[in-house]
Amino acid sequence: MSLAEGRIPVLDIGPARAGAPGAAEDLAARIARTCEDTGFLVIAGHGIDPALPAACFEAAARFFALPEEDKLALRIGEYNIGYLPTGAQVIRTSKVAEVKQPNLNESFYIIRDYPPDHPAILEKRPFVAPNRWPPHLPGFREATLAYFTAMEALAQRLLPAVSMALGMPPDHLARDFRDPTCTLRLIRYQPQPAPEAGRFGFAPHIDTNLLTFLAQSALPGLEVRTAEGDWIRPPAIPGTFVVNTAEMLGRYSNGRFTPTPHRVLNQNDAMRYAIPFFFGPDNDAVIRPVPSCISAENPCRFEPLLYEDHRRMLNLRNFAHRQPQPAEA
Numbered sequence: 315m316s317l318a319e320g321r322i323p324v325l326d327i328g329p330a331r332a333g334a335p336g337a338a339e340d341l342a343a344r345i346a347r348t349c350e351d352t353g354f355l356v357i358a359g360h361g362i363d364p365a366l367p368a369a370c371f372e373a374a375a376r377f378f379a380l381p382e383e384d385k386l387a388l389r390i391g392e393y394n395i396g397y398l399p400t401g402a403q404v405i406r407t408s409k410v411a412e413v414k415q416p417n418l419n420e421s422f423y424i425i426r427d428y429p430p431d432h433p434a435i436l437e438k439r440p441f442v443a444p445n446r447w448p449p450h451l452p453g454f455r456e457a458t459l460a461y462f463t464a465m466e467a468l469a470q471r472l473l474p475a476v477s478m479a480l481g482m483p484p485d486h487l488a489r490d491f492r493d494p495t496c497t498l499r500l501i502r503y504q505p506q507p508a509p510e511a512g513r514f515g516f517a518p519h520i521d522t523n524l525l526t527f528l529a530q531s532a533l534p535g536l537e538v539r540t541a542e543g544d545w546i547r548p549p550a551i552p553g554t555f556v557v558n559t560a561e562m563l564g565r566y567s568n569g570r571f572t573p574t575p576h577r578v579l580n581q582n583d584a585m586r587y588a589i590p591f592f593f594g595p596d597n598d599a600v601i602r603p604v605p606s607c608i609s610a611e612n613p614c615r616f617e618p619l620l621y622e623d624h625r626r627m628l629n630l631r632n633f634a635h636r637q638p639q640p641a642e643a
């Protein structure tokens with residue numbers, strides 16, 4: 315285990331946000347460099363009020379401290395919205411580890427919060443349903459949604475730099491992110507002081523969206539696998555966000571920016587909390603490699619993919635309650 319100096323760079327996005335001359339190009343070049351390597355970066359100068367992630371972490375701690383029956387009353391159903399108890403998620407889609415044991419974490423998923431009379435709810439659009447709010451947790455909804463809104467705006471602000479990192483005009487990706495798929499997942503990892511083979515807080519996996527934003531957790535545990543096979547930790551600088559690339563950026567980039575496997579081992583003697591924000595394309599976006607990443611040497615490697623179809627496939631595979639048989643022990 316080594317610290318990832320250089321391999322997971324710290325990028326100050328302040329100058330690009332302020333529109334300083336050349337800053338957007340410079341940021342795009344740095345993003346491209348790290349996306350070709352670990353696909354993990356740390357961003358500073360992002361403009362997010364530190365009170366927002368702090369309140370979200372606090373909301374997560376209060377939620378997970380509820381009695382198990384209160385949490386189970388909010389258990390996820392057809393879609394990933396609500397509570398997923400420990401033991402319910404097995405990362406069967408992992409390409410880097412033989413994973414049969416469930417993750418040692420419990421989660422609570424929040425999606426875009428639609429009012430009950432919103433057309434998306436009334437029309438029962440796929441992957442859309444009301445959030446499952448805990449009834450007796452004052453301030454929980456406000457704190458998590460304020461964080462959700464701020465993170466969505468941050469993700470949208472980074473999108474032009476990602477388009478440019480792909481070698482495309484700054485507005486190229488915007489057409490697929492008009493109503494982006496956003497999920498805020500609150501996670502509590504139980505302590506795992508003595509590691510056991512094949513047992514993880516979060517088994518090695520790649521994320522399936524476009525970009526994931528992780529406010530720095532108070533405790534270490536996240537590890538990123540380099541191309542050489544070492545597991546390294548992102549720099550833990552308070553107030554920054556760890557950002558990682560996910561499967562759809564791999565597709566847009568025609569394999570140039572492949573997502574990197576990562577895992578969580580909570581070897582601390584206390585619960586570890588994380589609040590990842592997942593940013594993905596519109597449900598009806600068709601993901602295709604961008605022209606700048608296709609050449610005679612690197613012909614198009616991916617068929618067009620409707621994002622909704624991708625989500626449907628994942629939904630069936632990784633979650634025990636949607637398997638035809640119970641998950642294996």
Ligand SMILES: O=C(O)CCC(=O)C(=O)O
Nearest residue numbers: 516521528536578588590
């Ligand atoms: O807990 C963390 O730091 C990472 C969580 C993660 O990788 C995920 O939710 O996809």
Ligand SMILES: [Fe+2]
Nearest residue numbers: 519520521576
């Ligand atoms: Fe992840």
